[in-house]
Amino acid sequence: MxxxxxxxxxxxxxxxxxxxxxxxxxxxxxxxxxxxxxxxxxxxxxxxxxxxxxxxxxxxxxxxxxxxxxxxxxxxxxxxxxRAVVFQDDALYPWLSARDNVAFPLRLAGVGRIERRERAGELLGQVGLANEADRQIWELSGGQRQRVGIARALAARxxxxxxxxxxxxxxxxxxxxxxxxxxxxxxxxxxxxxxxxxxxxxxxxxxxxxxxxxxxxxxxxxxxxxxxxxxxxxxxxxxxxxxxxxxxxxxxxxxxxxxxxxxxxx
Ligand SMILES: Nc1ncnc2c1ncn2[C@@H]1O[C@H](COP(=O)(O)OP(=O)(O)OP(=O)(O)O)[C@@H](O)[C@H]1O
Ligand SMILES: [Mg+2]
Known part of the structure; x- marks a missing residue:
């Protein structure tokens, strides 16, 4: 249980x-x-x-x-x-790209660079941001930022x-x-x-x-x-x-x- x-x-x-x-x-x-x-x-x-x-x-x-x-x-x-948490405000790291934001928890977990880039790309694809992966956070709309936040929360499964x-x-x-x-x-x-x-x-x-x-x-x-x-x-x-x-x-x-x-x- x-x-x-x-x-x-x-x-x-x-x-x-x-x-x-x-x-x-x-x-x-x-x-x-x-x-x-x-x-x-x-x-x-x-x-x-x-x-x-x-x-x-x-x-x-x-x-x-x-x-x-x-x-x-x-x-x-x-x-x-x-237990991953998503807040109302996206609380992303503004100095990182969308992909690096999503990959961040994986980096903390010791996942290698290539694998974390792949997993981050896959998650960004799931939230409809495959083409925005390498944008900076300030280049994204509010809805897009929130999707990055959700992808990041899911990164560590x-x-x-x-x-x-x-x-x-x-x-x-x-x-x-x-x-x-x-x-x-x-x-x-x-x-x-x-x-x-x-x-x-x-x-x-x-x-x-x-x-x-x-x-x-x-x-x-x-x-x-x-x-x-x-x-x-x-x-x-x-x-x-x-x-x-x-x-x-x-x-x-x-x-x-x-x-x-x-x-x-x-
Ligand atoms: N750290 C705290 N110290 C003292 N009181 C608090 C604290 N956090 C929340 N409260 C009080 O607890 C009650 C419930 O707050 P909570 O934030 O859980 O409500 P909520 O349902 O999320 O409200 P909202 O819909 O406005 O977000 C409120 O009366 C609030 O003032
Ligand atoms: Mg509340």
């Missing part, structure tokens, strides 16, 4: 205002979530519901206050090459790909194309994907499972399997799929879950 698992995890942050008392804020409460290789879990929720905190726990950037985060049953004690709103900064049309590309890359890689998104449509289109977090404190209020990404893989057109009655019904269900307990401040 190689699953990445959050088992009854709570997370609190402590903070002190000036000389005042230390305040502890509970950001996540008793969250249980598993991610298997080959699965695509999309996490959605209002701002401040703890999505990034959840990803930070899975990545091993922060430790839970209670509960356990495990990989194949073993406690996770820090970041690891088995991680078992899990953890992405925090990777498409959030892109325009609507580029974003739709990137969603389709992400599905293709996921299928080829066989990795387990945890994707955080603000878009209900994106969560439904990409996720084999969608998890909704509610805030204060962050907790899971819905965890459901959907088959839309499989239907896309089976040949149904994205636009047709997103306009299908069952897609629209699912979208309404998610929106209801996301805003269920929202109270309007007086």
């Amino acid at each position: 190689t699953e990445l698992r959050l088992n009854n995890v709570s997370l609190s942050y402590s903070r002190r205002d000036g000389f005042g008392p230390v305040r502890s804020t509970e950001v996540l409460r008793r969250v249980s979530l598993s991610l298997a290789p080959g699965e695509f879990v999309a996490v959605i929720g209002r701002s401040g519901s703890g999505k990034t905190s959840l990803l930070n726990l899975a990545a091993g950037f922060v430790a839970p206050s209670e509960g356990r985060v495990t990989r194949a049953g073993e406690a996770i004690t820090g970041p690891g090459a088995d 991680p078992d899990f790909l953890l992405m925090d709103e990777p498409l959030g900064a892109l325009d609507a049309m580029t974003r739709e194309r990137m969603q389709e590309l992400l599905l293709g890359v996921w299928q080829v890689s066989g990795a387990g994907v945890l994707l955080i998104t603000h878009s209900v449509e994106e969560a439904l289109f990409l996720g084999t499972r969608v998890v909704v977090l509610a805030p204060h404190p962050g907790r899971i209020v819905l965890d459901r399997r959907f088959g839309f990404s499989q239907r896309f893989a089976d040949g149904e057109a994205a636009r047709v799929l997103k306009a299908a009655p069952d897609f629209i019904a699912a979208r309404e269900e998610l929106i209801t879950a996301i805003y269920a307990d929202e109270t309007v401040a007086a």
Whole structure:
């Protein structure tokens, strides 16, 4: 069992205002979530519901206050090459070409120059950048940079790909194309994907499972399997799929879950 698992995890942050008392804020409460290789879990929720905190726990950037985060049953004690992370901002190395950015983790892993150039070229091909491999980062568009970031994350063949709103900064049309590309890359890689998104449509289109977090404190209020990404893989057109009655019904269900307990401040 190689699953990445959050088992009854709570997370609190402590903070002190000036000389005042230390305040502890509970950001996540008793969250249980598993991610298997080959699965695509999309996490959605209002701002401040703890999505990034959840990803930070899975990545091993922060430790839970209670509960356990495990990989194949073993406690996770820090970041690891088995779990690659893609952030909203591409965070590429501006002094390197696209190819050298993708090859960088392989260099760290001690892979020889010829092999890493080949593997980087192959990955850039998978994200549709075969012709841009030798461009500098500043010669690429935002969408192209984000694709370099995804290729780089996949370079070391991680078992899990953890992405925090990777498409959030892109325009609507580029974003739709990137969603389709992400599905293709996921299928080829066989990795387990945890994707955080603000878009209900994106969560439904990409996720084999969608998890909704509610805030204060962050907790899971819905965890459901959907088959839309499989239907896309089976040949149904994205636009047709997103306009299908069952897609629209699912979208309404998610929106209801996301805003269920929202109270309007007086
Ligand atoms: N390092 C930290 N110290 C203290 N509080 C934090 C820290 N990081 C996050 N928080 C708080 O935890 C809560 C959840 O934050 P988090 O970033 O996980 O939310 P999010 O769902 O990713 O929000 P967004 O959609 O805006 O990105 C917020 O109230 C935030 O202020
Ligand atoms: Mg966030």
